[in-house]
Amino acid sequence: MKLISKECPKCGANLKFKVGEHEVHCEKCRRDFVIEYDDNVDLKNIANEISSEGVRLVNSFSGHINENMKMFRTIFIIVFAVVIVAFIGIFVLGIINAQRINSEFDQEWKRANTSIQGNF
Numbered sequence: 012m013k014l015i016s017k018e019c020p021k022c023g024a025n026l027k028f029k030v031g032e033h034e035v036h037c038e039k040c041r042r043d044f045v046i047e048y049d050d051n052v053d054l055k056n057i058a059n060e061i062s063s064e065g066v067r068l069v070n071s072f073s074g075h076i077n078e079n080m081k082m083f084r085t086i087f088i089i090v091f092a093v094v095i096v097a098f099i100g101i102f103v104l105g106i107i108n109a110q111r112i113n114s115e116f117d118q119e120w121k122r123a124n125t126s127i128q129g130n131f
């Protein structure tokens with residue numbers, strides 16, 4: 012896999028990441044960074060190991076990702092999943108309920124019919 016190596020903007024440690032990745036974690040200072048690539052570089056057409064070209068490829072690290080932001084994102088995903096599951100649950104319950112009402116109506120209808128026939 013094509014790797015890029017670049018200095019951590021906070022502590023100067025060596026950061027290694029794959030071409031195309033958008034987040035990198037620094038093991039030394041335990042910060043996460045957003046990777047911004049140079050728009051002029053076609054990432055799909057890069058050959059070989061390009062550790063020395065890291066400076067050319069990567070425009071900048073746009074600050075470290077806020078831990079709160081990461082937590083917010085995780086919470087958002089969880090809430091989103093719960094809402095989806097709830098909607099599916101309501102939908103399924105609705106179908107089951109509709110089928111139950113339908114079969115009750117059928118039984119009622121049959122009973123009504125037989126009682127009418129019995130009267131004649």
Ligand SMILES: [Zn+2]
Nearest residue numbers: 019022037040
């Ligand atoms: Zn660092």
